[in-house]
Amino acid sequence: MPRPAPTALLFPGQGSQTPDMRETVERATPELLEQAIASLGSDPFERIDEGTAFVQPALYCASLAGWAAAGRPSAAFMAGHSLGELAALAAAGSLSESDGLEIAIVRGRLMQEAAERGPSGGMLAVLGKGDGALEIARRLRLTVANDNAPGQVVLSGADEMLEAAIPQLKEAGLRTMRLRVQGPFHSPAIAPAVPEFRAALAEVEVSAPRVPVISGSTALPFDDVG
Numbered sequence: 001m002p003r004p005a006p007t008a009l010l011f012p013g014q015g016s017q018t019p020d021m022r023e024t025v026e027r028a029t030p031e032l033l034e035q036a037i038a039s040l041g042s043d044p045f046e047r048i049d050e051g052t053a054f055v056q057p058a059l060y061c062a063s064l065a066g067w068a069a070a071g072r073p074s075a076a077f078m079a080g081h082s083l084g085e086l087a088a089l090a091a092a093g094s095l096s097e098s099d100g101l102e103i104a105i106v107r108g109r110l111m112q113e114a115a116e117r118g119p120s121g122g123m124l125a126v127l128g129k130g131d132g133a134l135e136i137a138r139r140l141r142l143t144v145a146n147d148n149a150p151g152q153v154v155l156s157g158a159d160e161m162l163e164a165a166i167p168q169l170k171e172a173g174l175r176t177m178r179l180r181v182q183g184p185f186h187s188p189a190i191a192p193a194v195p196e197f198r199a200a201l202a203e204v205e206v207s208a209p210r211v212p213v214i215s216g217s218t219a220l221p222f223d224d225v226g
Contacts, residue, residue, distance in 0.1 A: 006076035079213060095205070119189075122182075126169055143184070
C-alpha cells in the first residue's frame with residue numbers, strides 16, 4: 001500500500017485578499033485585529049484600497065486567522081508566497097504571531113514608500129508554456145519576480161513596459177493577468193526598502209521552526225532562522 005503524500009500548508013501573498021476576510025480575523029484572532037488597529041492607528045481592512053501599507057498587515061492577520069479557524073493544523077512543510085512567508089514562519093513557531101504582524105506592518109509601509117518614490121509600476125502574471133516570457137522580459141528590462149511553476153511566471157516593472165509586454169506575450173501564445181498590487185514588487189525598484197527592513201528584522205526574536213518552512217527564494221527549507 002503506497003504511503004500517503006506529505007501535506008503542506010501554503011500561506012498566500014498580496015493579491016489574495018477578499019472582501020470578507022475581516023470577519024474571519026474578528027472571529028478567530030481578535031487579538032491580532034486589535035494589535036493591527038493600535039499599531040496603524042486605524043483598521044487596515046477599512047483602508048485596503050489605500051495601498052500596500054494596509055493590505056499586507058490585513059492579509060497577514062487573515063492568513064493566521066484562517067489557519068486558527070482550521071484548528072492550527074501542522075504539516076510536513078509550510079511555505080508562503082512573498083508576504084505569506086511571515087505567516088508561515090509564525091505558524092511554524094519561528095516568531096510570535098504578534099512580532100510577525102509588526103514586521104508585516106513595517107514591510108507593507110516600506111514597500112509602498114519605495115513604490116511611490118519610483119516610476120509607476122506593477123506585476124503581470126504570464127501563463128502558458130515556452131520561454132517567450134523570459135526573452136520578452138529581458139528585452140523590455142522587466143524583472144522575473146516569481147517563477148511559480150512550469151507555465152507560470154510573474155513579471156515586475158514599470159507600467160509602460162508591462163503594457164508593451166502584453167501584446168508581445170499574446171503573440172507568443174501566452175496569457176497575461178495584471179496582479180492586484182500597487183507597485184513593481186520583487187524587483188530592483190524596491191531595493192531602498194531593504195536596509196530599514198533588515199533593521200526591523202534584527203529586533204525580532206526568532207527560533208528554529210517546528211516544521212520545515214520552504215523559502216520562496218531557494219525552494220529549500222530556511223537554514224538561517226533561529
